[in-house]
Amino acid sequence: MNYKLLPLVLFLLTLSVSGQQKITVESIYRGMFRTQDMDELHSLKKTNQYAVLNYNQAAQSTHIDLFDFATLQKTATIIDTKDHKDMPTIDSYTFDSNEKMLLLACNSSPIYRRSSTADYYLYDISKKELTLLFDFQIQEATFSPDGAKIAFVRENNLYVYDIASKTTSQITTDGKKNVIINGICDWVYEEEFEFVRAFDWSADSKKIAYIRFDESQVPEFSMNIFGQQLYPVNQTFKYPKAGEKNSEVSLHIFDVVSKDFKTVDLSNYSDFYIARMQWTNDANVLSAQILNRHQDNLDLLFIDGNSAAKKVVLNEKDKAYVGITNNLTFLKDNSFIWTSEKDGFNHIYYYDKTGKLKNQVTKGNWEVTAFYGLDEKNNTVFYQSTENGSINRGVYKIGLKGNNKVALSNQLGTNEATFSPNFDYYIRTFSSASQPTTYTLNEVKSAKELKVIENNAALSNSLKGFNLPTKEFFVLKTEKGNELNAWIIKPKDFDASRKYPVFMTQYSGPGSQQVANKWNSLDDYWCLMLSQEGYIIVCVDGRGTGYKGAEFKKVTQLQLGKYEVEDQIDAAKVIGNYPYVDKSRIGIFGWSYGGFMASNCILKGNDIFKMAIAVAPVTNWRFYDSVYTERYMHTPQENASGYDDNSPINFANRLKGKYLLIHGSADDNVHVQNSMEMMNALIKSNKQFDSQIYPDCNHGIYGGMTRIQLFNKMTNFIKENL
Incomplete structure (x- = not known):
C-alpha cells in the first residue's frame, strides 16, 4: 500500500452516509486528536x-x-x-x-x-x-542552591555529588528495599501526598533535611508479573491498607560541612504523617507540616537548623480533614503565604514569620485553585480561581492586603498562567469545551494579549470534517433538591421526537471534577464517538466533588459511596424523564473511584441502570491504602458500617442488568484483589457478568494496543447491551 495515501483512505472509510466523518477508537488512541x-x-x-x-x-x-x-x-x-x-x-x-x-x-x-x-x-x-x-x-537529582553540589538517592540511600571534584559522599547507609527509605517517599506517601523527593537543601547549601521511612512493620502486598518467562516473577512492596500499620517517619538534618546529623524530636506526636517538609528563606529555619492520622489536625513547625528545636507557628483543624497543598510560599523576610478552607472556601492567607495572621488576601464564595506567586516589589499576589463559576478557571492578581483585584483573563473556560520572573508578562494557556488549547503572550499591566504562540488551528480545521456536537453545560436539580453540575452531549442529528439511550460517565471521587469547561480529553472523544452511534452522553458531578466549597465536598465524610451513588441514581431518574430519553436504556461507566461508583449504581440502582462498566474499581475500602481511605473514612475499626454499607461486594445479589468488570493484574494502586472479590461475590450470588483481566497492566491499563483493545471491548459491550 502507498502509505502516503493512507490518511485519504482512512478518511473515505470513516465517512458516514450523512457525510460526517466518523471517530474510531483507533484514531483516538493513536493520537489523531492530540493538541500541540x-x-x-x-x-x-x-x-x-x-x-x-x-x-x-x-x-x-x-x-x-x-x-x-x-x-x-x-x-x-x-x-x-x-x-x-x-x-x-x-x-x-x-x-x-x-x-x-x-x-x-x-x-x-x-x-x-x-x-x-x-x-x-x-x-x-x-x-x-x-x-x-x-x-x-539514580532518583531525584537536585542542585544545591549555590550550584556546587547535587544531592540524589540511590537504592534508598541519600548521596551528595561535588561538581568541582567529581566526588560522591554517601550520607545514609541503612537504606534497604522494603525496610528503610531515606529521602524518597514510600508508596503511600507518593500516591496520596503526591510527592517523591523527601529531602531539601537549606538556602545556604550547608544542610540537607530529609525524611526517613521505616516501613519494616508495614504489611506487604505481592503480585505476580507474568512476562514472557517460564515462571512468573513475584513483586512485593509495602502497602498499608486502611487501619493497618504505616511507615514510622522521622525528620533529620545533615550538615554537609561538619557531617553532623540531628534528629528533630517529634515524640509528642504519635501515628503521624510528615505531609510536607521544606527549608524557608532563612537558611537556619526548616518548615515541616505534621498531620495526625485522622488528617483533621495539622501543625506547621519551624525548626532550628542547628539545635533541631521546634515550635508550632500555625495550627489548622477541620471537622473532616485538612487539605495538603504545595502553596506554602516564603517571602524574603520569612513571612509566608498559606491557603486554607477554614472559612468554607479555599482562600489565600498571609502570615508573618511568627505565624501571626496579617491578612486574608482573598474572600468569597468561590475557590482559589492555584497560587502562582508573589511579586514582592509590588506586593501583588497572582492566582487562579473559580470566580466565574465552578466549572471555569480565571487568572487574577490582587494586592497582598486584599485590594486592587484585577482579572488577567477574560475568556470563559479554563485559564492558566506562567509568569515571567519580573511579573511583567505571562503565557496564558486557555481552552474551553469548544476551543482547543491556545497559548498566548499577555502583558500583566494591561492584561492584554500581545501575541498568539499556539492556537491548535490545524486540529480545529481537521475537526470540521467530523461535524461534532457540542458539550452543553447545565445544572441538574434532583427531586431531593440537590443542584449538580452536569454536561450532556447529544447526537449531531438529534431529533427531539425520538427516544435515545443514555450513557453516563463519571468519577465522583472526593474533591474531583469531571464537569469542567475545558478542551477534550481522549475519553471525551470516546464519548463523542458514542454520540455518533446514537447515544446521549451525560456526566454529573454529585455531592463530594470539588470546587463548590468545603461543605459540598466534605458531606461524604465517613460514608464514601452513599451520597455520591444517591446523586447518580437521582440524576438518572431526572434524565430518564426527559421526553427524548428511553428510561429503560440508561448505562453508567467509571474508572477507579468511578468504577466503585458504577458498580454500586448497577446494584443499588438496579431498577434504573440497564448496564454498567467498572474499570479498576475499589470494591471494598478495606482493600485500599491508609492515607486516602482514612482521610475520608477513618479506620475500619472505628467506622465498620461506613465501609460495609457502601461496598458493592455486599450487594452483589442485587445485580439485574449487564455488568462488565475490568482490571489490570499488576495494578499496584487499586489491587486486582478488589475485582477478584467482586467476582467471588457475584459467583456466590449466582449472577452472570462479564469480565476482562489485562495481564501485567497497572492502574492505567495502557501500552501497545491495550487501550485500543480495551475501548473497543467497552464500545462493543455498550452496543450489545444498551
Whole structure:
C-alpha cells in the first residue's frame, strides 16, 4: 500500500452516509486528536526568558530552546541531543539557581505513578560540556542552591555529588528495599501526598533535611508479573491498607560541612504523617507540616537548623480533614503565604514569620485553585480561581492586603498562567469545551494579549470534517433538591421526537471534577464517538466533588459511596424523564473511584441502570491504602458500617442488568484483589457478568494496543447491551 495515501483512505472509510466523518477508537488512541502543547515550560528567574523542551521528529532529537518573554523570539537553543553522540532523549530538565548549568534526566524508568530512576547528565551551558554523572540510574537529582553540589538517592540511600571534584559522599547507609527509605517517599506517601523527593537543601547549601521511612512493620502486598518467562516473577512492596500499620517517619538534618546529623524530636506526636517538609528563606529555619492520622489536625513547625528545636507557628483543624497543598510560599523576610478552607472556601492567607495572621488576601464564595506567586516589589499576589463559576478557571492578581483585584483573563473556560520572573508578562494557556488549547503572550499591566504562540488551528480545521456536537453545560436539580453540575452531549442529528439511550460517565471521587469547561480529553472523544452511534452522553458531578466549597465536598465524610451513588441514581431518574430519553436504556461507566461508583449504581440502582462498566474499581475500602481511605473514612475499626454499607461486594445479589468488570493484574494502586472479590461475590450470588483481566497492566491499563483493545471491548459491550 502507498502509505502516503493512507490518511485519504482512512478518511473515505470513516465517512458516514450523512457525510460526517466518523471517530474510531483507533484514531483516538493513536493520537489523531492530540493538541500541540508547550512541554516542560520553565520560567527562568535570572533573565526575562522561558525554556521549552521540543522534539524534532525529522532528526529524532530533543532540544531545549530559550525564548524572550517580551518578544517571544527564540534567543538560543541551549542543548540539542543530535549534537552529542549517543545522547538519549531528554525526559525532563532543571536549571541550577544561577541558570548556568542543567541537570538532564534521560532513559527514565518508571517505578510507581510519580517516581522513576533515570540517567542524569550535567550540562555546562557556557562551556557546552556534557557529562554523564554515573553509569547507574539514580532518583531525584537536585542542585544545591549555590550550584556546587547535587544531592540524589540511590537504592534508598541519600548521596551528595561535588561538581568541582567529581566526588560522591554517601550520607545514609541503612537504606534497604522494603525496610528503610531515606529521602524518597514510600508508596503511600507518593500516591496520596503526591510527592517523591523527601529531602531539601537549606538556602545556604550547608544542610540537607530529609525524611526517613521505616516501613519494616508495614504489611506487604505481592503480585505476580507474568512476562514472557517460564515462571512468573513475584513483586512485593509495602502497602498499608486502611487501619493497618504505616511507615514510622522521622525528620533529620545533615550538615554537609561538619557531617553532623540531628534528629528533630517529634515524640509528642504519635501515628503521624510528615505531609510536607521544606527549608524557608532563612537558611537556619526548616518548615515541616505534621498531620495526625485522622488528617483533621495539622501543625506547621519551624525548626532550628542547628539545635533541631521546634515550635508550632500555625495550627489548622477541620471537622473532616485538612487539605495538603504545595502553596506554602516564603517571602524574603520569612513571612509566608498559606491557603486554607477554614472559612468554607479555599482562600489565600498571609502570615508573618511568627505565624501571626496579617491578612486574608482573598474572600468569597468561590475557590482559589492555584497560587502562582508573589511579586514582592509590588506586593501583588497572582492566582487562579473559580470566580466565574465552578466549572471555569480565571487568572487574577490582587494586592497582598486584599485590594486592587484585577482579572488577567477574560475568556470563559479554563485559564492558566506562567509568569515571567519580573511579573511583567505571562503565557496564558486557555481552552474551553469548544476551543482547543491556545497559548498566548499577555502583558500583566494591561492584561492584554500581545501575541498568539499556539492556537491548535490545524486540529480545529481537521475537526470540521467530523461535524461534532457540542458539550452543553447545565445544572441538574434532583427531586431531593440537590443542584449538580452536569454536561450532556447529544447526537449531531438529534431529533427531539425520538427516544435515545443514555450513557453516563463519571468519577465522583472526593474533591474531583469531571464537569469542567475545558478542551477534550481522549475519553471525551470516546464519548463523542458514542454520540455518533446514537447515544446521549451525560456526566454529573454529585455531592463530594470539588470546587463548590468545603461543605459540598466534605458531606461524604465517613460514608464514601452513599451520597455520591444517591446523586447518580437521582440524576438518572431526572434524565430518564426527559421526553427524548428511553428510561429503560440508561448505562453508567467509571474508572477507579468511578468504577466503585458504577458498580454500586448497577446494584443499588438496579431498577434504573440497564448496564454498567467498572474499570479498576475499589470494591471494598478495606482493600485500599491508609492515607486516602482514612482521610475520608477513618479506620475500619472505628467506622465498620461506613465501609460495609457502601461496598458493592455486599450487594452483589442485587445485580439485574449487564455488568462488565475490568482490571489490570499488576495494578499496584487499586489491587486486582478488589475485582477478584467482586467476582467471588457475584459467583456466590449466582449472577452472570462479564469480565476482562489485562495481564501485567497497572492502574492505567495502557501500552501497545491495550487501550485500543480495551475501548473497543467497552464500545462493543455498550452496543450489545444498551
